[in-house]
Amino acid sequence: MSVARIVLVEDDGDVRRRFSDLLDKEPGFTVVGAFGLGAPARRFIAEEDFDVLLIDLGLPDDDGRELIRLCTRIRPSAEIVVVTVFADSDRVFSCLEAGATGYVLKDEMPAGIVGSVRMVLSGGSPVSPSIARRLLARLGRPRRTGEKPSTLHSVASTQAIVARDGNGLRAVAPAAKGRAPVMSAAGEEALSAREREILELVAKGFSSAEIGTVLSVSPHTVATHVKNIYRKLSVHSRTEAVYEARGLGLLGP
Known part of the structure; x- marks a missing residue:
């Protein structure tokens, strides 16, 4: 152990x-x-x-x-x-x-x-x-007038992903066919297939140990993926991650 x-x-x-x-x-x-x-x-x-x-x-x-x-x-x-x-x-x-x-x-x-x-x-x-x-x-309060929306947005699956920086717009990566990659305003990379798989199990209430058993990986590896999901979605808990992912259409209702 x-x-x-x-x-x-x-x-x-x-x-x-x-x-x-x-x-x-x-x-x-x-x-x-x-x-x-x-x-x-x-x-x-x-x-x-x-x-x-x-x-x-x-x-x-x-x-x-x-x-x-x-x-x-x-x-x-x-x-x-x-x-x-x-x-x-x-x-x-x-x-x-x-x-x-x-x-x-x-x-x-x-x-x-x-x-x-x-x-x-x-x-x-x-x-x-x-x-x-x-x-x-x-999480539940209505947005105030003039408040910026979430820093996350989905991109159409057939378009290139772009991010705005000090030099204007730049291409980051092409979107995978049939997927809607998730990007932050700073141009964070999309959730990987494994991260989305783990996110779906998180939404079903699985613990890291249970997810590790299902996917044949260690709980520590799962925890690392979960933390990467938090970073990419700009959230700080499983509840927030599921809430944000559903709002972005990454998970079913």
């Missing part, structure tokens, strides 16, 4: 030790780094490989959101879960936009720290109930 390598960034020493002890006692988990400051955490993220980053936002010497952006950029396969006391919308959405795949409040952790890690490793997004309510409200 593979061991999940976990990094903790938490400035409260008592909380850091408690989380570290709980996780190290759990079969299949090992804490490979525990930091109370941002500077050593930055060095570790840059130099070492790991599977999960658990991070608080209120660091004495750094902004946790900047560490999330750093991790997303140089460790794209790592899962990132915010564990904090901050519940304001600005922090929640900026963390999710930076690349976090979970946001858990310290006083509102239904699954506990161990359950949150297990959830994110299986392809889920651990989110405290009050935070989930805000996300659902954001």
Whole structure:
């Protein structure tokens, strides 16, 4: 059985030790780094490989959101879960936009720290109930006047895919026959056939382990594909991915 390598960034020493002890006692988990400051955490993220980053936002010497952006950029396969006391919308959405795949409040952790890690490793997004309510409200609210639509759009299957950059329009790739590739405004590549296959199973409620069994790949490989789907669809959870994919016509109702 593979061991999940976990990094903790938490400035409260008592909380850091408690989380570290709980996780190290759990079969299949090992804490490979525990930091109370941002500077050593930055060095570790840059130099070492790991599977999960658990991070608080209120660091004495750094902004946790900047560490999330750093991790997303140089460790794209790592899962990132915010564990904090901050519940304001600005922090929640900026963390999710930076690349976090979970946001858990310290006083509102239904699954506990161990359950949150297990959830994110299986392809889920651990989110405290009050935070989930805000996300659902954001997904379901009507668009305000003048608000830009989603950055995603489908392209006709017989046309070339183009993206607008500083030099004008440029061709990216021809659309596959019979498919409607999904592109972001920045010209992200279309979902691959495997990613669409996984997305369909996600929509049916399969866990990463179950998808791995169906497709004869490891749960870690599935989790990597799921994270790529999140990036390409500009979403941060399975619920959002399915919602966005259905809106784009990639999935049935």
